[in-house]
Amino acid sequence: MGVSRGGFSSRFGFIMAAAGSAVGLGNIWGFPTQTASNGGAAFVLVYLVLAFSLAYPAFMAELLIGRYGQANAVSSMQKIARNTWQKRFGFVVGFGGIICAALILSFYSIIAGWMMSYAIEPLARLGGFTGAADWLINHSLIRNILFTALFMGLTIFIIRRGVEEGIEKWSKRLMPMLIGLLILLIIYVFTLDGAREGFNAYLNPDISRVFEPDLLISALGQAFFSLSLGTSVMIIYGSYIAKKENLVTLGAQVTLIDVSIAFLAGLLIIPAMYVAQAQGVAIFAEDGSLISGSNLVFTVLPALFTGMGDVGLFVAFGFFVLMSIAALTSSISMLEGPVSYVVERHDTPREKATTFIGLGILVLSILIVINLEWMLDFVATLSTQYGQPIIAMLCCVFAGWIWHRSDILSEIKQGNEHVEHSLFWKIWPWYTKFVCPTAIGLVFWHSL
Numbered sequence: 001m002g003v004s005r006g007g008f009s010s011r012f013g014f015i016m017a018a019a020g021s022a023v024g025l026g027n028i029w030g031f032p033t034q035t036a037s038n039g040g041a042a043f044v045l046v047y048l049v050l051a052f053s054l055a056y057p058a059f060m061a062e063l064l065i066g067r068y069g070q071a072n073a074v075s076s077m078q079k080i081a082r083n084t085w086q087k088r089f090g091f092v093v094g095f096g097g098i099i100c101a102a103l104i105l106s107f108y109s110i111i112a113g114w115m116m117s118y119a120i121e122p123l124a125r126l127g128g129f130t131g132a133a134d135w136l137i138n139h140s141l142i143r144n145i146l147f148t149a150l151f152m153g154l155t156i157f158i159i160r161r162g163v164e165e166g167i168e169k170w171s172k173r174l175m176p177m178l179i180g181l182l183i184l185l186i187i188y189v190f191t192l193d194g195a196r197e198g199f200n201a202y203l204n205p206d207i208s209r210v211f212e213p214d215l216l217i218s219a220l221g222q223a224f225f226s227l228s229l230g231t232s233v234m235i236i237y238g239s240y241i242a243k244k245e246n247l248v249t250l251g252a253q254v255t256l257i258d259v260s261i262a263f264l265a266g267l268l269i270i271p272a273m274y275v276a277q278a279q280g281v282a283i284f285a286e287d288g289s290l291i292s293g294s295n296l297v298f299t300v301l302p303a304l305f306t307g308m309g310d311v312g313l314f315v316a317f318g319f320f321v322l323m324s325i326a327a328l329t330s331s332i333s334m335l336e337g338p339v340s341y342v343v344e345r346h347d348t349p350r351e352k353a354t355t356f357i358g359l360g361i362l363v364l365s366i367l368i369v370i371n372l373e374w375m376l377d378f379v380a381t382l383s384t385q386y387g388q389p390i391i392a393m394l395c396c397v398f399a400g401w402i403w404h405r406s407d408i409l410s411e412i413k414q415g416n417e418h419v420e421h422s423l424f425w426k427i428w429p430w431y432t433k434f435v436c437p438t439a440i441g442l443v444f445w446h447s448l
C-alpha cells in the first residue's frame with residue numbers, strides 16, 4: 001500500500017495542509033462572531049489559553065494515532081487495539097469521525113457556496129450586470145443549489161488528485177494567498193474612521209467575564225471546531241507525515257498558525273464593525289449585544305463595503321475570496337476522511353471513490369438547502385456540538401488508556417530522539433489520560 005497511499009512531500013506541505021484544514025470559516029467567521037457576542041477581549045484570552053492547554057494535546061493524540069497507523073482513521077485505531085473489544089471501540093471512534101466529517105461537509109459547503117456567490121457579486125457589478133449581481137446576493141433555492149454544487153465540485157476536483165498533487169499542492173498555493181489577503185484587509189480597515197474603537201473593544205479584556213461558564217464552553221467548542229478535532233481528519237493527515245518529522249513541533253506550529261489566524265481575523269472583523277457603525281450601519285442588536293452570526297457576514301459587512309463606494313467593490317471581492325479560500329482548504333480535508341477510508345478498506349480507485357462520496361454528500365447538502373430553516377441548524381449542532389467533542393474525547397481515551405505508553409514513546413521518538421526528557425513527555429501522557437477527557441466531558445455535560 002505504501003507507495004500508492006502517497007504522503008506529504010515536505011514539512012512545509014504538511015503544515016500548510018493541516019493549517020489549511022484548521023483555518024476555515026471557523027476562524028474568519030466563527031471566532032470573531034463568538035468574540036463579538038461573548039464580551040470581546042475576555043473571550044480572546046480564554047480561547048488562547050484553552051487552545052493551547054486542551055485542544056493542542058488532543059490534536060497531538062490524533063496526529064500520533066495517524067502517524068503510527070499509516071492508514072485511514074479506522075485502520076489506524078484498530079492497529080493500536082489489542083483485543084476484539086478494543087478493535088470495536090476503535091472502529092466506532094474512527095468511523096464516527098468519518099461520518100462527522102461528512103456531516104460537517106454537507107452544511108459547510110452550503111455556507112461556502114454563499115461566500116463564493118458574494119465574491120462574484122462585486123465582479124458582476126463592476127461589469128455592469130446589475131441584475132445578475134442582485135441575484136447573486138439574494139437567497140434563492142436555485143442559487144443555493146448551484147453554488148453548493150460548484151463548491152463541492154472544486155473540493156472533489158482537488159481530492160481526486162490525491163495527497164501530494166491535490167491537497168498539498170493546493171494548500172501551498174491557497175494558504176499564503178489567504179494570509180496575504182487577510183493582512184492587506186486589516187491594514188486597509190485600520191486606516192478608516194472608527195477602527196480604533198473596535199481595537200479597544202477587541203483588545204481590552206473585561207477580566208470579570210473570564211470565568212463565566214458559558215464563555216468557557218463557547219471558547220472550548222470553538223477551539224475544537226477550529227482544530228478540526230474529532231473528525232478523523234487529523235488522524236488521516238498524521239498518517240501522511242514522514243517518520244523523520246518531529247510531531248511535537250509540527251503540531252505546535254499548526255496550532256500556532258490556527259490561533260494566530262483566528263486572532264488576525266478578529267483584528268479585521270471587530271474594527272470593521274465599528275467602522276460600519278461610524279458610517280451609520282447598526283452593529284448592535286436590540287438587546288444591546290453586537291450583531292453576530294450570518295447577519296454580521298451577510299448584512300453588516302456588505303453594508304460597510306457598499307458605504308465605501310467603488311473601493312468597496314474590491315474590498316468585498318477580497319474579503320469573500322478570502323472566505324472562500326479558507327473554506328476550500330478545510331473542505332478538502334473533510335472529504336479526505338471518508339475517501340481514504342473507502343479507498344483503503346474497500347480497495348476502490350481514488351477518483352471513483354472521491355466522485356461517489358462527494359456526490360453523495362452533495363445530495364445531503366441539497367436536502368439541507370431545501371429544508372434550510374431547520375435542517376442546517378440541526379446538522380450543524382449534531383456534528384459540531386455533539387459529534388466533535390464526544391469523538392475527540394474518545395480519541396484521548398484511546399490514546400491515554402488503550403495505547404501502551406512505551407509504544408507511544410517509540411512512535412513519538414521517531415523524528416524527536418530526545419523527547420523522553422522533554423517537558424512535553426513529562427506532561428502530555430497523563431494530561432491526555434486524565435485532564436483532557438475530564439475537561440471535555442465536563443464542558444460537554446454543561447452544554448447540555
Ligand code: TRP
Pocket residue numbers: 021022023024025026027101104225226227228229231233330331333334
Ligand atoms: N477547522 C475548520 C474551521 O475552522 C472547520 C472544521 C471543523 C473542519 N471540523 C472539521 C475542517 C473537520 C475540516 C475537517 O472552519
